[in-house]
Amino acid sequence: MRKFLLATASVIVGAALAQTAAVAQAPVPDNLEKLSNFQSTGTTEFTFVEQSGDYADGIKKNLERVKMPPGFKIGLYAVVPDARHMAVGPQGVVVFVGTRKDKVWSVTDRNKDRVADEVKDFAPSLKFAIPNGPCFSKDGFLYIAEQNRVLVYPAAEFFYESPDVAAFNVVKQGELIPADQESYNHTARVCKIGPDGKIYISLGQPFNVAPKENLETNTKWGIGGIIRMKTDGTDREVFTYGVRNSVGHDFDPKTGDLWFTDNQVDGMGDDIPPGEINHQTAMGQHFGHPWYGGGSVRTTEYAGEEVPVDVVMPAAEQVAHAADLGMSFYSGKMFPEKYNNAIFSAQHGSWNRTTPVGARVMVTFIDDEGNAKTEPFAEGWIDENDEYLGRPVDVATLRDGSILVSDDLAGAIYRIWYEGN
Template identity: 50%
Template sequence: MPACPRHAAWATTLLGALTLPVGAQAQGQPIMVPSTDPGVPSVAQTGPQADAIRESLRRIKLPPGFRIELYAVVPGARHLAPSPGDGVLFVGTRQATVWAVTAREGQRMADQVRPFAPSLRFRLPNGVCRTRDGGLVVVELNRVLRFPAADRFLERSDTTAIPVVAQGGLVPEDEESPNHGARTCRVSPGGRLYITLGQPYNVQPRGKVALYERLGIGGIIAMNAMDGSAREVVAVGVRNSVGLDLHPTDGTLWFTDNQTDRMGDDTPPGELNRVTRSGGEHFGYPFVHGKDVQIAGTAVAPDLKGLAPPAQWTRPQVEFPAHQAQLGMSFYTGTMFPPPYRGGIFVAAHGSWNRSQPSGALINFVPIQPDGSAGPSRVFAHGWLDESGSYRGRPVDVAPLKDGSLLISDDLAGALYRVSYSAKDSTP
């Protein structure tokens, strides 16, 4: 089915990266807003909630030598944007808040957590990431903002927000949906901003397949992080990616992809993917999920029966157990952890909802082989899902800190955890 004229016109504008839809705010117009609101108190870092989180962490199992501790109480904590240096850690949410988390250098726990630029009225600001010079990018449901020199916000009463993509310019407004609307992002050393765009259905209907591939919905797009120019579709055939990262050496893009629901407890698998070609590489969806699970024409997508699959598509690097909901991922770039972990990928599995017996709520580790491909995945941390099938926490994202420790966010407990390693603790 061809796209409607409105969508076709929007796509032309989008890919040309010249103008924005009617009514959208002009790109590049700086907005001065207060950095903080004195009337909003900081989040308490001590008391019953912090004590309960620490008690729950006693259940978490890690390999010998590793230790997990509460780093910060952060309500609804989702994706993480650490400072390239020793500055502020920013945390996205699925609500209307971006949190600024500060800690003194060398501290094992944060000192202060408070809302960042609260007057901007963020809408689902899940995606936070850093530019090389320490700037912050916030990717909302349908807007992208950049904050230069974000680490210095504590020194100033105001901060500057620059629209990289104005409101209504990330996807057409009638394709906007909070379902699969949690964007994630990364900025390359060369200044390219990569953004995941989940498609808003369990399986998109037949009339949306070609449109979504053209716009990069159900895929990944890239643009200039400074002004949104040179926009392109990098990957398509993706159901709902909520995590991506760039290989620290070869610069290749890797991303997670969430499973199709209502297909049974054990199918289809979750995915970890690697982009190896330029120009809208196809990863199979909605024709297949994983390496060979048919989607088109099945009970979850009967209207896709007979729809021609892509001539070429890329299989996942790793298949994870079904419905564990792999979200955030990050290459481990530190040196605190033992050599087998260096250069590998940590992946947060949020945990299932579409399964008779819950599964997930853990952290996986995936090594990278000498040829650049992924090795076998293994569980690194688990215990947030208890014996009764109840979640005590749900990991969302992972990020290495400057000292080589690893942060884990948890939106159920409303917390950040710090994982550290000591060789002396690894001996029996």
Template identity: 60%
Template sequence: MRGSALAIGMLMASTACAFAQDNLQKLQNFQSTGTKLEIPTVPQDAKKVANLQKVAARIKVPAGLKVELFAIVPDARHMAIGRNVGTVFVGTRKSKAYAVTDRDKDGVADEVKEFAPSVAMKVPNGMCYSPDGFLFVVEHNRVLVFPAAEFFYESPDVAIGIVADKLIPESEESFNHGARVCTIGPDNKLYISLGQPHNVPPKDKLALYKEHGIGGIIRMDRDGKNREVYATGIRNSVGIAFSPQGQLWFTDNQVDGMGDDIPPGEINRITKPNQNFGFPWYGGGKVRTVEYKSDEIPADVTPPEQEMPAHAADLGLSFYTGTALPEKYRGGLFSAQHGSWNRTKPVGARIMFTPVKADGTSGKPEVFADGWLDEKTGQYLGRPVDVQTYLDGSLLVSDDLSGAIWRISSAD
């Protein structure tokens, strides 16, 4: 009976895989997959909304601003904002992606539904949107593109393309550090961060990782051609964005298990291709890793643009492109701290602001929105993941603990 059950399970898995592949082929040919037209939606349950509104009331922001619940979105991770309708495409670390729409433009979403439910996805964490309306979704080991995403998202079947069907060798796939992020550069290329799966990688992996850009950032043409490694020496970046000056900035999560206060987290700035940011010789900042403390440090290591509190888990970041917030924030960098998991006294669960000067360098980071961490109990009320400018100039903050998107806007 055990053998029969195993055989049935294997057959079902094989059949599901075949259906998923068949769906992709049909969608690429603009054919219907037969998926039910009624797309699953996420109820905006009144009781849960009321509870989350209580959390919003505890978030501290600068005078003249307010925090409200925008939408209930399960497991909400990185976001991409549509250019026309203003649909918010939301990734997760699971198997679903979501499309969030504020149809009456009152600052609260009217509808949250699954995006492209006829496509089987695996960790569709990374979302980025091109100026000409293409949505890129970076999974754990694949990149999909959805042309005219805002046009097709009302249907379960969507126009789709496969940009890359293998980002890393299958032997290096891991449940750890497998959430990818992406952005489109001013050169119209697709940039993707590839976290490496270890706390500190073994030395016999370094050559392989450098070749594939694991523990780095890669770039490629939007159709997947001309892939190259753009930056190395990165442990696990879960936030990348181009500045108004055209430079790529990224957060980096640093080595665990070295103590409460070391090593620092990092915000980094890339000023030219092929820069090395020091990992694994450094665990963060100038703190040497135990595993590589006797090894010679490469001569070309670039130090962090800014050091952040240890273990605050800096994730998504973006440059403010709106005008609705006070002038001091325009062109500056907002970044989300997910919050520590391995610190005696928790830290993080907040939004940081880093001013950017005209020459492209940065000023001192400061806390912008705080209160998702209950200081008395150490309990998280929410864990921010990403922060993006909405079309009206407000800020949207995703939160995978609460399963919510928060909106920060003018109180006027």
């Protein structure tokens, strides 16, 4: 009897394993192909995020600690899990929010009271891989830069109400960087459409200091730099070299020049090297990595070596290890005149400094000669126990002139507005 039971169990287990193998080998439906052909995928459900309750109340309580210049106010705009970089729709209908996971969120303020009414996942029939970087063209095309792919969604502000959205390849999966260069580190891409109508995409290199054997590949592909291409994916070229890991860039509305943040080398002590806000004035400029760890501080790995390139030093040095991420030029009309065309940027906060720094919003003022000076604008997300209550990631401007600040620790988006003195 025992032998019979064992034999029967063996048959059942074997059949189950065979069925599992068959399921594993079955082709996964290519929903992108269906969406590109305007075909339904059969997906009908969204994931909605609750916007009220104890969790939201706790975030609001923490915001009472945030200090800003007189006349400014801050409030909770939306609860958005893992909120990273944001793209505000040109029609003012919806804000798309990327993550470092597998979701893109759409955030809608339907009654225009400047607090979101609805947060749901965007394009739930698609499988995303680190869809950190959404950006819009002026004519309403949404682009999302993932770990190793870029997709475009025409009329996203209209189609997002459906689980199925029109979606097309700009850069196919596996062609943004070589597949063997994919990494879990420094893969949060950001994108912006430049004054020339091309899309600019940052490609962080994954190492603390890029090793010599990677430099040729990095230079060829723009890894550790910023690339640009036409919005149909053609005419790709490397625009920026010598970047360790930039997770924020924008174009000066006055000059058209590219400005970008850069996270600098770890493991050199609490106070060096500085973080950077950089100003690029011509294609092909080099910003120092891996010979420089940040500012004029040389890396240990390349110390004493002759630097083989002309290096552009940062326009504004930032406190070491504060992790400067998203940034944008202020284009609104709500704030006082001194903030016109200033850069608002987010410091995510240090992860390996003895005493944490950052976790705040900075503002950088640029004078007529192009000189830049940075100062804190909103801070208070590190408490008296040196614990993080939030970690700002990105800054974007709403049509009314207020700004949004994303926070991937709290899983929230804040709104900052000006009421005057």
